[in-house]
Amino acid sequence: MDVTFDRPFRRPDIQTVTTYREVWRVAPFRVLFGARTLAIVADTLRIVALSLLVYAATESPALAALAYGISFLPQLFGSGLLGALADRLPPRRLIALGYLGEAGAAVALALVPMPVWACLVLVAAVACVTPVFHGAANRLIAEVLPGDAYVLGRSLSNLASSLAQLAGLAGAGIAVAALGEREAILCAAAGHLVAALWTRLGLPALSLPATTGRLITASLRGNVALLKDPAIRRLLLTQWLPPGFVTGAEALVVPYAADRGLPAGWLLAAVPVGMIIGNLVVGRMVAPATRERLVPVLIAAMGAPLLVFLTNAPWPGLVAALVVVGGGFAFGLGVQAAFRDALPDGGGGQAFALLSTGLMTAQGLLPALAGLLAEALAPGAVIALLGLATLATAAPGLVRRQDRRHQEQRA
Missing domain, CATH: 1.20.1250.20 (MFS general substrate transporter like domains)
Structure with a gap:
């Protein structure tokens, strides 16, 4: 797929990139890397705080566990029905909107009085679109990091993911103990908001080839073609x-x-x-x-x-x-x-x-x-x-x- 960048950036040469330093010089990768790392910390903080909040309200271990893992399965439906959207909208807009949606959901969970079932439905609804903007981000990484640079970029992302999850777990314990569950969820919302702004202001404007056809039909057909x-x-x-x-x-x-x-x-x-x-x-x-x-x-x-x-x-x-x-x-x-x-x-x-x-x-x-x-x-x-x-x-x-x-x- 051809991607047009409105402003130039340094692309590493396929044959010469052998170090993390060369990968780090690619400006779009730095933005995607930083925003995603911050979002993982915020995700972990929100998941832990919501699980504790649900347990405090219901004293049900089953519901607390459901709150912890509610974002997994809905992604299957989101990818199946909306996956083609990752190739239809400019990545900067799509990724920023994804993080903004995460921030809005966290604000609602923290400030709007809702029954437990409504909280879980809200988290599941946001999870449906998660694979779409993650797919757009990963596609963009593959575009801007050719050759072995792509593998080194994914290696850096994996390292950051592991460290961010550990930081999120530690931060969740500290935030909940010091502030309370709802306030900790607001901290997660702030993290997602910063990730959205970082993406919107840091990524160059990108254009995609025009696509036609119904979104859901294209998503289903595309997934079937990939699996076949x-x-x-x-x-x-x-x-x-x-x-x-x-x-x-x-x-x-x-x-x-x-x-x-x-x-x-x-x-x-x-x-x-x-x-x-x-x-x-x-x-x-x-x-x-x-x-x-x-x-x-x-x-x-x-x-x-x-x-x-x-x-x-x-x-x-x-x-x-x-x-x-x-x-x-x-x-x-x-x-x-x-x-x-x-x-x-x-x-x-x-x-x-x-x-x-x-x-x-x-x-x-x-x-x-x-x-x-x-x-x-x-x-x-x-x-x-x-x-x-x-x-x-x-x-x-x-x-x-x-x-x-x-x-x-x-x-």
């Missing part, structure tokens, strides 16, 4: 399933630790730490071709250490195993360029929206399924089963570059 393509479908499943299985396993760490009297906090912190280390090592120190060859190995590294939960290993050993699991998440750096290169012209935004939606859906559903299994089996056994499921996805040859086919299509 064997290469794209394989790459989507590769990015959806291993993280989903591991997230299901993470959801059982707390009950597992409680059964054995282990420090759950150390276990929960291990995976994000491993993710940070893995992204730094694989993103910065491993050559692009080697990253792709390491995909099955890294996926196996996500699954195999979970088998240790079948044993009575001491908690330092479990922490070390979970750090390795987190490091395996860097497999995505070997898949992302292949996924980008396999996409058809003119549908990148919708494809990235579908990728984000499937990932969020898997990470929302598999913890629930893991919880149901844990009603019949010990948590450690379910964690190990999910490790085996992750290992099953580590088939060699799962990822093949599509550059030649993609170049032929462009020609």
